[in-house]
Amino acid sequence: xxxxxxxxxxxxxxxxxxxxxxxxxxxxxxxxxxxxxxxxxxxxxxxxxxxxxxxxxxxxxxxxxxxxxxxxxxxxxxxxxxxxxxxxxxxxxxxxxxxxxxxxxxxxxxxxxxxxxxxxxxxxxxxxxxxxxxxxxxxxxxxxxxxxxxxxxxxxxxxxxxxxxxxxxxxx
Numbered sequence: 001x002x003x004x005x006x007x008x009x010x011x012x013x014x015x016x017x018x019x020x021x022x023x024x025x026x027x028x029x030x031x032x033x034x035x036x037x038x039x040x041x042x043x044x045x046x047x048x049x050x051x052x053x054x055x056x057x058x059x060x061x062x063x064x065x066x067x068x069x070x071x072x073x074x075x076x077x078x079x080x081x082x083x084x085x086x087x088x089x090x091x092x093x094x095x096x097x098x099x100x101x102x103x104x105x106x107x108x109x110x111x112x113x114x115x116x117x118x119x120x121x122x123x124x125x126x127x128x129x130x131x132x133x134x135x136x137x138x139x140x141x142x143x144x145x146x147x148x149x150x151x152x153x154x155x156x157x158x159x160x161x162x163x164x165x166x167x168x169x170x171x172x
Contacts, residue, residue: 024079024095028119031077036117041152043074046099046111048082049090054110057135060166069162073153074114082109107132114152123148137169 031042047054058078061070070076081095096105102124104111111132114123125133127144136145145167146160155163 021080021090021092024092024098027077027079027092028098031075032115032117032119035075035115038075039117040073040075041117041122042113042115043070043076044079044113044115045076046079046081046095046104046109048080048109049087050084051082051109053135056137057110057112060135063166065162066166069155069159073149073155073159104132108134110134114148122152136167139168142167 028042028044031044034040035042045054045057047058060066061076079092079095079098080090081092081099083089083091099105099107099111102111102113102121103126104124107125110125111134112125113121116122127133127141133141133145136142142164146155146164149155149163150160
């Protein structure tokens with residue numbers, strides 16, 4: 001019986017380790033390695049489960065018309081930060097520190113960066129006023145987003161127009 005309890009405790013411990021999120025720097029390094037192999041840049045997105053704008057951005061990027069564009073141009077990786085209560089375990093350890101490293105500590109979510117395979121920042125989610133675009137929705141925000149995408153990934157006009165149509169928030 002004692003042996004069974006030891007096995008049970010050990011199993012639960014191993015399960016807990018597997019359930020924990022990967023460290024943020026490991027996630028980023030995986031994405032950078034993949035980007036180097038695929039000759040793409042990395043779209044690094046900091047987000048949280050409670051963040052409506054994060055969910056909207058992810059939804060917009062994963063629609064049938066936009067997903068192939070983002071997949072063709074970027075290795076996209078998400079880092080979970082700023083979770084609360086029970087959801088705290090969803091965070092990638094070191095995620096907030098990584099976000100802070102890129103001057104995102106007061107930016108809000110989502111906060112994103114475009115990095116080359118060497119890890120150098122090509123674009124970030126700040127507009128010219130230093131405000132976080134987050135999930136761009138207004139025509140001005142989407143225009144700034146498109147300019148950053150075009151500069152960092154050489155998206156063509158057709159791809160950019162598709163992104164514009166999806167991201168600009170429609171009034172109901």
